[in-house]
Amino acid sequence: MIKKFFDFFFKKKSQVVESEKVAKEKQQKQGKLTPRERIERIVDPGSFHEWDMFVQQASTDLGLDKKFLPRDGVITGTASIMGHPICIYAQDFSVAGGSLGLAHARKITKIMDHAVKLGIPIIGINDSGGARIQEGVNSLAGYGEIFYRNTRASGVVPQISIILGPCAGGAVYSPALTDFVFVVDKISKMFITGPEVIKTVLGEEISMEELGGARVQAEIAGNAHFFAETEEECFEQVKKLVTFIPWNNRKKADPFPPKPPKVNYKISNIIPDDPRQPYDVRDIIRAIVDDSDFLEVMQYFAPNVVIGFARMNGETIGIVANQPLVLAGVLDVDSSDKAARFIRFCDAFNIPLLTLVDIPGYLPGVDQEHSGVIRHGAKILYAYSEATVPKITVIMRKAYGGGYIAMCSRHLGADFVFAWPMAEIAVMGPEGAANIIYKNEIASSPNPEETRKQKVQEYIEKFANPFVAASNGYIDAVIEPDETRKYVLHSLFISRNKNELGLPKKHGIPPF
Amino acid sequence: MENEKHLVEFKLEDTSYLTTLTKKYGRIKKYQPKDLSKVRAFIPGLIQKIYIKPGDEIKKGQPLFVLEAMKMRNDVFSPIDGKVKAVLVKSGDVVAKDQILVELDINI
Numbered sequence: 001m002i003k004k005f006f007d008f009f010f011k012k013k014s015q016v017v018e019s020e021k022v023a024k025e026k027q028q029k030q031g032k033l034t035p036r037e038r039i040e041r042i043v044d045p046g047s048f049h050e051w052d053m054f055v056q057q058a059s060t061d062l063g064l065d066k067k068f069l070p071r072d073g074v075i076t077g078t079a080s081i082m083g084h085p086i087c088i089y090a091q092d093f094s095v096a097g098g099s100l101g102l103a104h105a106r107k108i109t110k111i112m113d114h115a116v117k118l119g120i121p122i123i124g125i126n127d128s129g130g131a132r133i134q135e136g137v138n139s140l141a142g143y144g145e146i147f148y149r150n151t152r153a154s155g156v157v158p159q160i161s162i163i164l165g166p167c168a169g170g171a172v173y174s175p176a177l178t179d180f181v182f183v184v185d186k187i188s189k190m191f192i193t194g195p196e197v198i199k200t201v202l203g204e205e206i207s208m209e210e211l212g213g214a215r216v217q218a219e220i221a222g223n224a225h226f227f228a229e230t231e232e233e234c235f236e237q238v239k240k241l242v243t244f245i246p247w248n249n250r251k252k253a254d255p256f257p258p259k260p261p262k263v264n265y266k267i268s269n270i271i272p273d274d275p276r277q278p279y280d281v282r283d284i285i286r287a288i289v290d291d292s293d294f295l296e297v298m299q300y301f302a303p304n305v306v307i308g309f310a311r312m313n314g315e316t317i318g319i320v321a322n323q324p325l326v327l328a329g330v331l332d333v334d335s336s337d338k339a340a341r342f343i344r345f346c347d348a349f350n351i352p353l354l355t356l357v358d359i360p361g362y363l364p365g366v367d368q369e370h371s372g373v374i375r376h377g378a379k380i381l382y383a384y385s386e387a388t389v390p391k392i393t394v395i396m397r398k399a400y401g402g403g404y405i406a407m408c409s410r411h412l413g414a415d416f417v418f419a420w421p422m423a424e425i426a427v428m429g430p431e432g433a434a435n436i437i438y439k440n441e442i443a444s445s446p447n448p449e450e451t452r453k454q455k456v457q458e459y460i461e462k463f464a465n466p467f468v469a470a471s472n473g474y475i476d477a478v479i480e481p482d483e484t485r486k487y488v489l490h491s492l493f494i495s496r497n498k499n500e501l502g503l504p505k506k507h508g509i510p511p512f
Numbered sequence: 513m514e515n516e517k518h519l520v521e522f523k524l525e526d527t528s529y530l531t532t533l534t535k536k537y538g539r540i541k542k543y544q545p546k547d548l549s550k551v552r553a554f555i556p557g558l559i560q561k562i563y564i565k566p567g568d569e570i571k572k573g574q575p576l577f578v579l580e581a582m583k584m585r586n587d588v589f590s591p592i593d594g595k596v597k598a599v600l601v602k603s604g605d606v607v608a609k610d611q612i613l614v615e616l617d618i619n620i
Contacts, residue, residue: 203608429525
């Protein structure tokens with residue numbers, strides 16, 4: 001008797017599993033893995049459990065009744081990554097082009113609801129041609145219900161999107177609403193309107209790759225946070241990220257065993273004597289953090305600011321650092337967006353912030369002003385001021401003007417602010433300042449160039465050090481560069497139980 | 513996918529820094545003040561009809577031609593008082609965005 005029922009389900013199940021062979025053939029032709037292979041390579045071996053395997057298309061219109069669409073084109077389930085529980089779904093491009101019908105969408109929203117209720121991260125693998133046209137407005141309803149949940153879950157559980165195929169039109173907005181987007185070279189393609197439409201309407205000819213390929217998303221558009229050459233490399237990045245972030249907004253990230261930095265150089269030896277000379281701020285980060293292990297986020301987009309995760313004494317921290325190696329480390333539209341969103345992620349998920357400052361100011365230019373550098377720049381001020389996690393700031397070489405204020409100064413609520421002895425904290429660099437303050441003296445001098453140099457020197461002696469700021473209590477201590485780790489560790493230890501509440505409100509209105 | 517590691521001088525408020533540039537920074541176009549004597553296509557499309565010919569006296573706001581794009585017939589008006597210097601297209605021409613269509617002499 002029982003056997004009879006088992007046979008029934010065995011037959012049903014093998015029908016669905018059979019279809020994976022078709023998937024393999026189709027995906028392989030495009031140099032892609034199947035959705036099941038993808039899930040199995042991201043999660044711990046044997047940990048994946050599939051749900052809703054027997055769900056099929058909701059519509060029977062326009063010939064859909066004659067089609068067998070296994071799983072309605074999406075695999076959903078639960079699993080673990082390095083022992084962390086997660087919810088996961090993967091769209092199957094081999095089933096009706098991975099198109100999103102109502103049942104497909106309902107499977108996704110169900111697993112998203114699970115993730116929120118259980119307080120665990122949700123990972124989505126996108127590989128879909130878009131809306132299922134036969135299902136009409138029901139398909140659009142499906143997208144809308146996903147976006148609604150992405151937004152509701154934002155800041156509650158971490159949300160990760162992996163783009164492993166096309167992701168076009170309305171479909172792009174689910175990844176855009178999530179916290180981290182992963183792309184793979186030559187496989188990921190994201191755009192709102194494709195090359196065909198652009199050609200018809202605007203007469204511009206461009207390939208899909210140049211329009212919205214992985215490199216474009218990672219370097220130019222800034223929609224992607226992680227770029228990989230292969231799917232395998234991408235999965236390693238996903239796993240690594242999951243180890244750095246907490247399960248949900250009520251928890252802290254799982255600690256690792258504390259380790260000293262691995263690098264064998266001293267910070268004081270890699271800072272150039274000439275303040276005009278650049279250095280790679282990531283070398284400073286590696287000399288401060290546990291095991292010199294730094295997971296950089298958005299490595300290729302707006303590299304004039306560096307953001308990413310690391311650990312101190314085994315606990316996850318978020319780092320924001322100006323990068324003198326690129327555009328002298330200025331803030332601009334893109335780098336402000338990049339840093340501000342990261343700060344808000346860290347604040348939402350109880351990750352303390354370490355800010356490393358070496359900033360000459362904001363990028364001047366018509367392009368910047370017309371692109372809205374005022375409202376974009378304001379995002380950093382907003383994000384830092386709003387953040388209530390422990391905030392630790394180290395001013396390394398210079399902090400000029402608005403850049404000084406923006407980079408988590410005491411005035412925006414930093415808990416601990418340190419400066420290296422060579423730090424210049426001023427409204428602008430010595431040359432610019434002297435040219436303005438002593439304009440008349442320089443102009444009326446019999447030897448203007450000589451006077452100018454002398455005045456610049458005077459300004460440097462008076463302001464090109466952290467003592468004015470220190471004497472006002474704006475910085476807590478002037479420290480040797482090589483003592484930075486020690487001071488940051490102490491500050492993190494002291495602020496472990498920080499529990500600052502913002503003012504009661506529904507939500508703020510950050511500059512967008 | 514690494515940035516070009518070529519150090520250049522980068523001037524900010526009278527101080528010159530050595531640093532690298534990004535691909536996106538290299539794409540920034542230098543701002544050009546608008547030249548009112550050149551009427552350009554604000555959208556790619558089809559020249560449907562031309563109302564003027566070289567030598568015509570024109571007033572600011574006077575229609576110059578019809579540019580059809582995205583199923584809309586757009587009247588394009590003269591931005592200035594002046595004289596038509598040259599008409600560079602004829603009706604039926606398909607034009608690209610920013611293509612110069614008419615040149616004007618500004619009345620001083």
